[in-house]
Amino acid sequence: MSFDAVDVIRTKRDGGSLSPEQIDWTVAAYTRGEIAEEQMAALAMAILLRGMSRAEVARWTEAMIRSGERMDWSRLDRPTTDKHSTGGVGDKITLPLAPTVAACGAAVPQLSGRGLGHTGGTLDKLESIPGWRASLSNEEMLGVLGKAGAVVCAAGSGLAPADRKLYALRDVTGTVESIPLIASSIMSKKIAEGTGALVLDVKAGSGAFMKNVDDARELARTMVDIGSDHGVHTVALLTAMETPLGLAVGNAVEVAESVEVLGGGGPADVVELTVALAREMLAAAGLTGAKDPAEALRDGSAMDAWRSMISAQGGDPDAALPVADETCQVAAPATGVLSRLDAYGVGVAAWRLGAGRARKEDPVSYAAGITLHAKPGDRVREGEPLLTLHADTADRFDRALEALDGAYEIGEAFTPSPLIIDRIA
Incomplete structure (x- = not known):
């Protein structure tokens, strides 16, 4: 069945609902190049302004899944479960989480992405x-899962190609913020990935894509509904992203911190979120009697799974990580309690140090980043280190320091707020 792109645009522009047939045709025709970029841009803007019903979002997601391959893990001898985070600053949770869940008896096929802007x-x-x-064939992924129980790698070009094309268009047309398009973009890839259960970490705060809790909750609800409509057991945790997670922001520095967590240590907030998400993933996979993730971190089995996963993907878990050639310390300007440390400011600073990229094709510095010496609620003394900046060249420090101007405050008291805000199922 063929439709006219202009009629589809008008339907949504005027507040109407797109029929299943209109959606199927639109996604397939755009993927084939039969709908012009300017027409799809107009439709994306209409969706941003007019929204989509639950039925429309479910069908749009299904059409994007059908644009490519769907992975199959039925040959595995254990249930599959996965996690997706909407992104934040210092958000290294996948690194300790995947091997921890594997150590507790589930298989974790995790397709991940690269950083862009202030999010890593x-x-x-x-x-x-x-x-x-990062690049593995489907057979290689299956082999790593069979050996280590978890794999973290890049999505292949055959997975939801409609989403890849539409995402690039949204990025340059001011339509990235559309919740139906965000939700269907994330969920089309995750469902095509073939996991049996999915836990979403939807972040809210200055360092997150969703700045306020209401928008984050709406996004979480939409994605949980999509998962349920496609037969994937889906749960979402709403988590705070006003302050960076952990004490490290960057690339190698976050790997080092993740290894600390896998060794039974590490910052309390990273451990808390890792354990909470792991328990949700195991429950979603039906493994209610499995080993508790906190025990897997304590007894060394999560570390064993990490070492096996890294080795199976060609990495050396014992190799020294990159270290920056230059460092710059930011001292506390006064004595008192660190009452605010803005995740967005820290994220932009790390990006400017070289840890992130402005365009998808830009390289990153693995050694660049920021080490935090205090978190909100900690007492600091004037002149003592608050942050340490790491970069390959000293000329990156000035612009990073500009991003940190006003990003932290010293006061007399701090009222903590919960890391996990809500659970949506």
Whole structure:
């Protein structure tokens, strides 16, 4: 069945609902190049302004899944479960989480991405490990899952190609913020990935894509509904992103911190979120009687799974990580309690140090980043280190320091707020 692109645009522009047939045709025709970029841009803007019903979002997601391959893990002898984060600053959780869940009996096929702007990318972090490979064939992924129980790698070009094309268009037409398009973009890839259960970490705050809790909750609800409509057990945790997670922001520095967590230590907030998400993933996979993730971190089994996963993807878990040639310390301007440390400001500073990229094709520095010496609630003394900046060249420090201007405050008190805000199922 063929439709006219202008009629589809008018339907949504005027507040109407797109029929299943209109959606199927639109996604397929755009993927084939039969709908002009300017027409799809107009439709994306109409969707941004008019929204989509639950039925429309479910069908749009299904059409994007059908534009490419769907992975199959039925040959594995354990249930599959996965996690997706909407992105933040210092968000290294996938690194300790995947092997921890594997150590508790589930298989974790995790397709991850690269950083863009102030948010870091899991693949960039892992590529700081000498020899580690992000690009694997489906058979290689299956082999790593069979050996280590978890794999973290890049999505192949055959997975939801409609989403890849539409995402690039949204990025340059001011339509990235559309919740139906965000949700269908994320969920089309995750469902095509073939996992049996999915846990979403939807972040809210200055360092997140969604700045306020209401928008984050709407996005979480939309994605959970999509998962349920496609037969994938889906749960979402709403988590805070006003302050960076952990004490490290960057690539190699976040890997080092993740290894600390896998060794039974590490910052309390990273451990808390890792354990909470792991328990949700195991429950979603039906493994209610499995080993508790906190025990897997304590007894060394999560570390064993990490070493096996890294080795299976060509990495050397014992190799030294890259270290920056230059450092710059930011001292506390006064004595008192650190009452605010803005995630966005820290994220932009790390990006300007070289840890992130402005365009997808830009290289990153694996050694660049920021080490935090205090978190909100900690007492600091004037002149003592608050942050340490790491970069390959000293000329990057000035612009990073500009991003940190006003990003932290010293006061007399701090009222903590919960890391996990809500659970949506």
